[in-house]
Amino acid sequence: MGMPPMTSREPAVVGTAIGSTAYTGMIVDGHHVSWEMAGIAWQARPLPDRIFLVSDAMSTIGGPDHFELYGERIEVRDGALVNAAGSLAGRIST
Numbered sequence: 001m002g003m004p005p006m007t008s009r010e011p012a013v014v015g016t017a018i019g020s021t022a023y024t025g026m027i028v029d030g031h032h033v034s035w036e037m038a039g040i041a042w043q044a045r046p047l048p049d050r051i052f053l054v055s056d057a058m059s060t061i062g063g064p065d066h067f068e069l070y071g072e073r074i075e076v077r078d079g080a081l082v083n084a085a086g087s088l089a090g091r092i093s094t
Contacts, residue, residue, distance in 0.1 A: 025054040031080045
C-alpha cells in the first residue's frame with residue numbers, strides 16, 4: 001500500500017515533514033524516496049540540518065534472490081526487496 005502521496009490538497013506525511021522544524025528521517029535510496037524528492041525536501045526544509053538519513057538495507061548482498069521473513073516470501077527485484085504483492089520490504093544496499 002505505501003505512504004499516501006503529497007498532493008495539492010493534502011500535504012500527507014511528506015508535506016507535513018517538509019514544513020516542520022521537527023527532526024525528520026528519510027530513507028534516501030531511490031526506492032523509498034526518489035533522489036529528486038530528497039533534494040526538494042532538503043531545499044524546502046526550514047532547518048535542513050534536522051534531516052537524518054535512515055537505512056533500510058538488509059544483509060542480502062551475495063545471497064539468494066529470495067528468502068523468508070516473518071513467514072512471508074521476500075525477493076530481490078531491481079535492487080529492492082519486495083513481498084509477493086510487490087510492496088517494498090527493504091533495500092539490498094543503501
